Amino acid sequence: MTFTELINARTDAVDSMLCVGLDPDLKRLPACLSSDPDPVWSFCKAIVDATAPYVCAFKPQFAYFAPDRREATLERIIAYIRQTYPDIPVILDAKRGDIGSTAKLYAREAFERYNAHAVTLSPYMGFDTIEPYFEFADRGVILLCRTSNPGGADIEELRVGEEFVYERIARLAQGPWNKTGQIGLVVGATQPAEIARVRAVAPDVPLLVPGIGAQGGDVDAAVAAGLDKHGRGMIINSSRAVIYASSGEDFAQAAARAACATRDAIRDAKRKALA
Amino acid sequence: MTFTELINARTDAVDSMLCVGLDPDLKRLPACLSSDPDPVWSFCKAIVDATAPYVCAFKPQFAYFAPDRREATLERIIAYIRQTYPDIPVILDAKRGDIGSTAKLYAREAFERYNAHAVTLSPYMGFDTIEPYFEFADRGVILLCRTSNPGGADIEELRVGEEFVYERIARLAQGPWNKTGQIGLVVGATQPAEIARVRAVAPDVPLLVPGIGAQGGDVDAAVAAGLDKHGRGMIINSSRAVIYASSGEDFAQAAARAACATRDAIRDAKRKALA
Numbered sequence: 001m002t003f004t005e006l007i008n009a010r011t012d013a014v015d016s017m018l019c020v021g022l023d024p025d026l027k028r029l030p031a032c033l034s035s036d037p038d039p040v041w042s043f044c045k046a047i048v049d050a051t052a053p054y055v056c057a058f059k060p061q062f063a064y065f066a067p068d069r070r071e072a073t074l075e076r077i078i079a080y081i082r083q084t085y086p087d088i089p090v091i092l093d094a095k096r097g098d099i100g101s102t103a104k105l106y107a108r109e110a111f112e113r114y115n116a117h118a119v120t121l122s123p124y125m126g127f128d129t130i131e132p133y134f135e136f137a138d139r140g141v142i143l144l145c146r147t148s149n150p151g152g153a154d155i156e157e158l159r160v161g162e163e164f165v166y167e168r169i170a171r172l173a174q175g176p177w178n179k180t181g182q183i184g185l186v187v188g189a190t191q192p193a194e195i196a197r198v199r200a201v202a203p204d205v206p207l208l209v210p211g212i213g214a215q216g217g218d219v220d221a222a223v224a225a226g227l228d229k230h231g232r233g234m235i236i237n238s239s240r241a242v243i244y245a246s247s248g249e250d251f252a253q254a255a256a257r258a259a260c261a262t263r264d265a266i267r268d269a270k271r272k273a274l275a
Numbered sequence: 276m277t278f279t280e281l282i283n284a285r286t287d288a289v290d291s292m293l294c295v296g297l298d299p300d301l302k303r304l305p306a307c308l309s310s311d312p313d314p315v316w317s318f319c320k321a322i323v324d325a326t327a328p329y330v331c332a333f334k335p336q337f338a339y340f341a342p343d344r345r346e347a348t349l350e351r352i353i354a355y356i357r358q359t360y361p362d363i364p365v366i367l368d369a370k371r372g373d374i375g376s377t378a379k380l381y382a383r384e385a386f387e388r389y390n391a392h393a394v395t396l397s398p399y400m401g402f403d404t405i406e407p408y409f410e411f412a413d414r415g416v417i418l419l420c421r422t423s424n425p426g427g428a429d430i431e432e433l434r435v436g437e438e439f440v441y442e443r444i445a446r447l448a449q450g451p452w453n454k455t456g457q458i459g460l461v462v463g464a465t466q467p468a469e470i471a472r473v474r475a476v477a478p479d480v481p482l483l484v485p486g487i488g489a490q491g492g493d494v495d496a497a498v499a500a501g502l503d504k505h506g507r508g509m510i511i512n513s514s515r516a517v518i519y520a521s522s523g524e525d526f527a528q529a530a531a532r533a534a535c536a537t538r539d540a541i542r543d544a545k546r547k548a549l550a
Contacts, residue, residue, distance in 0.1 A: 063373060067383035071346060095372050097397050098338060099424040108342035122372050124399040124419055126426025144399055149374040151401025158435040158443065165433060165440065172429070 003118045003140030004181055004206055006089045011056045011232050013087065017223075017270070018263040019208070020051045020255075021093070021239030022060040022077065026068070028244050030251040040070055043251075044077045047243050050252040051259040052085050057235050059208075060116075062094040078114050089117035091142065091208065091235070097122035103132040111136045118142055120186060120208070123169050124155075127177050140182050140206075145169045145198060148188025148211045166194070167201055174202035184208055189236070192221035199226050207234050213241025213262065223269035231274050238262050278393050278415030279456055279481055281364045286331045286507050288362065292498075292545070293538040294483070295326045295530075296368070296514030297335040297352065301343070303519050305526040315345055318526075319352045322518050325527040326534040327360050332510050334483075335391075337369040353389050364392035366417065366483065366510070372397035378407040386411045393417055395461060395483070398444050399430075402452050415457050415481075420444045420473060423463025423486045441469070442476055449477035459483055464511070467496035474501050482509050488516025488537065498544035506549050513537050 001009070011017055024040045033039040048058060058081055065074040078090050092114050096106040110119035111133075118140035121130060133141045146156050146166035156166040163171070166187075173183045187198045189211030198207065207226050212219055219236075226234045242262065246254030276284070286292055299315045308314040323333060333356055340349040353365050367389050371381040385394035386408075393415035396405060408416045421431050421441035431441040438446070441462075448458045462473045464486030473482065482501050487494055494511075501509045517537065521529030 061377060063371075063377040063380035063384070067380050067388050069346065069388065071344065095397070096338075097370050097372070097399075097419075099422065102336060102338040105338035105342050109338070113342050113344065122370070122397045122399050124372075124397050124430055125422050125424060126429030126431070128424055128426035130426075144372075147374065147400050149400060149403055151403035151405075154401030154447070155399055155440065155444070156401070158433075158440060160433040160435060160440075165430065165435075168433065169430070 002138055002181060003089060004184075006117060007056060007206060007235060008232060010087050010089060014053065014056065015267060016054055016056045016263045017232060017234045017236050017266050018055050018259060019057040019059050019091070019235045019237040020047065020055050020242050020259055021210070021237050022047065022058060023064050023239045023243065025064060028247070030247050030249065032249045038073060040065075041073045041076060045080060046252040047255050048077070048081055048085070050256040051242060052088060054256070054259040054263040055088060057089045057091055059091040059093050059237055061239070062092060075114060078116060082115060091118045091120065092116035093120045095120050095122050095144065097125055097129055099125065100128050100132055103129050107133045107136060111139050118184065120144065127172070130177065134180050134182055137180065137182075140184055142184035142186055142208045143169060143173055145173070145185040146187050146191070146194045148190040152188065167197055170198045170202040170205070173205050178205065184235070186210070187226070189218075189222040192218065192225040195222055195225035199228070203228060205233075208237065209234055210237040212236050213238035219265045220269040220272060223266060224273040227270065227273055231270060236266055277413060277456060278364060279459075281392060282331060282481060282510060283507060285362050285364060289328065289331065290542060291329055291331045291538045292507060292509045292511050292541050293330050293534060294332040294334050294366065294510045294512040295322065295330050295517050295534055296485070296512050297322065297333060298339050298514045298518065300339060303522070305522050305524065307524045307526075313348060315340070316348045316351060320355060321527040322530050323352070323356055323360070325531040326517060327363060329531070329534040329538040330363060332364045332366055334366040334368050334512055336514070337367060350389055353391060357390060366393045366395065367391035368395045370395050370397050370419065372400055372404055374400065375403050375407055378404050382408045382411060386414050393459065395419065402447070405452065409455050409457055412455065412457075415459055417459035417461055417483045418444060418448055420448070420460040421462045421466070421469045423465040427463065442472055445473045445477040445480070448480050453480065459510070461485070462501070464493075464497040467493065467500040470497055470500035474503070478503060480508070483512065484509055485512040487511050488513035494540045495544040495547060498541060499548040502545065502548055506545060511541055
């Protein structure tokens with residue numbers, strides 16, 4: 001089963017396009033975990049268990065594990081998700097990008113060491129920096145396309161002939177780069193018009209959409225702009241608004257409620273868009 | 276002392292623009308290290324000690340340490356270089372790139388955990404993904420600009436008005452993005468005409484130039500194209516041609532000879548260019 005098939009199967013099975021991002025910030029963990037021997041593990045495990053019924057995917061962010069030598073915890077979290085919830089794909093958000101021989105090593109890092117189903121990549125250096133990941137036929141790569149940070153326009157929105165740089169990426173991801181069907185695209189939620197442009201040139205590619213929740217994207221507009229012809233094809237990520245819904249002892253239950261509400265908002269948006 | 280001052284001081288002190296890349300590939304390590312308890316550490320230490328007299332910098336490649344859980348070895352190598360050769364800057368080749376709050380974590384990874392003097396970054400997501408690194412005032416960031424891999428043209432060489440994407444990056448790196456003087460640029464050695472274009476729009480920015488040696492770049496042409504007005508400003512990297520110069524027990528001495536010869540070729544090229 002390919003990554004795209006896995007994410008579609010999970011999306012259909014639970015009627016959810018919500019992805020919960022695992023961004024465990026030590027400064028924001030609930031006080032009740034302060035004496036825990038591995039608070040990042042305990043926090044992430046509790047969040048995963050509480051929100052699993054509502055999600056199509058989990059997305060651990062590598063940067064939250066790297067500065068404090070928490071790679072082993074990251075491995076453990078992904079292994080736990082794969083063992084306990086084998087139907088839920090894990091997207092490692094690492095935004096790697098390097099030349100061919102080095103890309104092979106990064107592919108091994110993401111798919112062998114961490115055993116993620118997919119990894120985020122930067123497309124800046126071109127196709128031969130992406131192709132080595134395709135050797136892992138059951139895994140996916142999700143390319144940065146149009147991000148919603150303020151500086152996202154600096155390069156992504158440069159005009160190249162009749163299109164923007166990010167539209168070129170989307171076109172390459174839909175066609176010449178995607179012979180094996182393993183590519184997805186990152187498109188921020190805050191500019192629905194740009195989601196629509198990406199969807200127009202890349203009708204068949206799954207879109208990873210951060211920016212719902214704490215980043216303030218409008219769910220209805222984003223979903224209307226990004227659904228594919230099957231009424232899915234979106235992996236809508238929320239991190240902080242779900243995982244830090246409460247800083248009290250009820251943090252896991254609060255995360256479950258936030259995940260459920262966000263899933264419902266996405267469901268409603270989908271029904272409106274398809275009506 | 277800033278990163279740029281440190282690299283200039285080292286370049287001047289030993290009249291070398293050679294950077295040795297530390298890419299320890301387990302499959303290529305000398306057989307004499309096969310029973311070593313930490314062959315990657317022993318190999319890199321021997322290479323560092325043998326080549327230190329000839330280099331302006333060392334550049335460990337993160338990807339060679341990640342798949343096999345060798346982060347502690349990477350930390351140890353950088354700590355060893357800093358302690359033993361405090362005048363030689365270390366560039367961590369990690370090509371990170373993410374939004375502001377996440378970029379701060381990656382800056383901590385590169386500059387606190389690994390304690391590198393500079394880190395390579397992807398500019399795809401724009402300035403606010405680079406700015407957080409400037410909080411570390413004595414460190415540098417080296418942005419991907421024009422890379423020499425075959426796919427490098429896919430995005431980098433798209434035409435934006437009167438310039439290519441990579442020239443836009445160079446212009447931003449010279450001017451609006453570089454208020455603190457902490458930016459360098461990666462420009463591959465195999466296309467000297469492109470080095471010249473980058474140098475034309477970014478006269479004051481240090482250039483990290485991979486592609487000498489195993490990747491086949493022509494030293495004379497690259498140096499002539501990339502020198503700054505002070506007759507330096509280049510960090511010319513060779514990895515495999517130096518560190519795998521011999522697979523025998525003489526691997527360190529062979530690396531020293533290769534580093535010395537490459538440094539000399541770069542020196543000669545500089546003298547010709549300045550003559």
